Amino acid sequence: MPTAQKIIDYLNSAVLVFDKNLQLLKINTAGEILFDDSARHLIGKNANNMFFSHSELISELHSAVNQGDSFVNRELTLNLPHKNITLNCCVTPINENNQLSCLLIELQEIDRHLRISKEQQLITQQNISKMLIRGVAHEIKNPLGGLRGAAQLLELELEDPNLKEYTKIIIEETDRITELMNKMLGSNKLPNKVTLNIHEPLERVRQLVQAELSNSINIRCDYDPSIPELNADKDQLIQAFLNILRNAAQAITGDQGEIIIRTRISQKMTIANIHHKLIAKIDIIDNGVGVKAELMQHIFYPMVTGKDDGTGLGLPISQSIINQYGGLIKFSSNEDQTTFSIFLPLGNTNG
Numbered sequence: 001m002p003t004a005q006k007i008i009d010y011l012n013s014a015v016l017v018f019d020k021n022l023q024l025l026k027i028n029t030a031g032e033i034l035f036d037d038s039a040r041h042l043i044g045k046n047a048n049n050m051f052f053s054h055s056e057l058i059s060e061l062h063s064a065v066n067q068g069d070s071f072v073n074r075e076l077t078l079n080l081p082h083k084n085i086t087l088n089c090c091v092t093p094i095n096e097n098n099q100l101s102c103l104l105i106e107l108q109e110i111d112r113h114l115r116i117s118k119e120q121q122l123i124t125q126q127n128i129s130k131m132l133i134r135g136v137a138h139e140i141k142n143p144l145g146g147l148r149g150a151a152q153l154l155e156l157e158l159e160d161p162n163l164k165e166y167t168k169i170i171i172e173e174t175d176r177i178t179e180l181m182n183k184m185l186g187s188n189k190l191p192n193k194v195t196l197n198i199h200e201p202l203e204r205v206r207q208l209v210q211a212e213l214s215n216s217i218n219i220r221c222d223y224d225p226s227i228p229e230l231n232a233d234k235d236q237l238i239q240a241f242l243n244i245l246r247n248a249a250q251a252i253t254g255d256q257g258e259i260i261i262r263t264r265i266s267q268k269m270t271i272a273n274i275h276h277k278l279i280a281k282i283d284i285i286d287n288g289v290g291v292k293a294e295l296m297q298h299i300f301y302p303m304v305t306g307k308d309d310g311t312g313l314g315l316p317i318s319q320s321i322i323n324q325y326g327g328l329i330k331f332s333s334n335e336d337q338t339t340f341s342i343f344l345p346l347g348n349t350n351g
């Protein structure tokens with residue numbers, strides 16, 4: 001059985017304990033994440049400093065100390081130096097020998113819950129659409145083999161070479177649809193996982209896209225070399241990154257095109273209800289035309305495309321690969337800049 005402190009560290013709510021002078025005595029891991037600082041730094045700080053200028057909350061804390069009243073403050077907005085967050089705050093004075101011993105504060109981030117359930121919804125939707133697509137693709141693919149074979153037999157029987165044009169079209173079109181269906185079904189190879197540095201597949205993809213590109217697009221790398229290695233199938237990661245980098249290159253129309261590939265370590269992040277201690281964050285940033293407004297909500301669905309010759313399969317394939325590793329792809333876009341962020345957990349999971 002873990003110690004009480006360990007159990008408190010596993011809680012999703014931030015737990016803070018203040019003494020009667022409103023100086024911080026204890027804080028759990030969720031609290032450290034919320035305040036983006038270590039317990040070592042925070043302990044001893046005064047509530048006035050931690051909750052900044054939130055005068056209403058501060059005066060409620062004083063009255064909790066003086067009158068011993070507990071209270072709940074719902075949908076409180078806190079302006080922390082690095083972010084604004086909405087939370088529910090529950091304050092309980094704890095007495096010992098009829099005297100106030102300390103003040104227990106529980107903070108539950110509302111935004112975070114909303115965000116997590118949205119991400120969960122996104123993943124569920126994607127899984128459903130993946131299953132549907134696989135079903136349809138199988139049904140379409142099955143008769144294609146027969147169709148191609150029959151066209152080949154017919155071709156052999158035809159004496160008039162002009163008529164062979166038609167069988168050629170049937171064969172070529174069948175091959176095109178088969179390839180499309182294979183893409184939709186995804187690879188059925190088992191992943192070949194090896195220990196690798198995230199920059200290996202990224203560099204490969206950069207070289208590939210650079211070779212395809214016109215010289216007017218500059219691809220800049222901003223890598224964090226300290227990112228730990230991860231266990232993954234290199235070809236799968238290449239596929240996932242390539243689809244995104246190609247989209248970035250295709251979105252650039254002018255001659256001042258720039259793509260930045262940026263890697264960073266991100267600490268403590270929850271994806272689909274799983275808490276990860278360490279995450280590699282890969283941003284692919286372009287200064288192209290931006291994602292069309294009408295496509296914003298749908299681009300991760302299969303067959304959604306804004307291009308005349310697009311298949312709409314690049315992003316769903318990337319998302320499904322990254323999901324397999326417990327990760328997630330998000331994006332933000334306007335007419336100046338589009339950023340696709342890939343979050344890949346680096347082991348060490350707290351479920």
Ligand SMILES: Nc1ncnc2c1ncn2[C@@H]1O[C@H](COP(=O)(O)OP(=O)(O)O)[C@@H](O)[C@H]1O
Nearest residue numbers: 247248251290291305306310311312313314315
């Ligand atoms: N970096 C980007 N900038 C602008 N639009 C993008 C970008 N990435 C993706 N998109 C939009 O998302 C659509 C879907 O992308 P994808 O799934 O790769 O399919 P495809 O590239 O075949 O259209 C694209 O057609 C494009 O409209």
Ligand SMILES: [Mg+2]
Nearest residue numbers: 243247314315
């Ligand atoms: Mg694409």
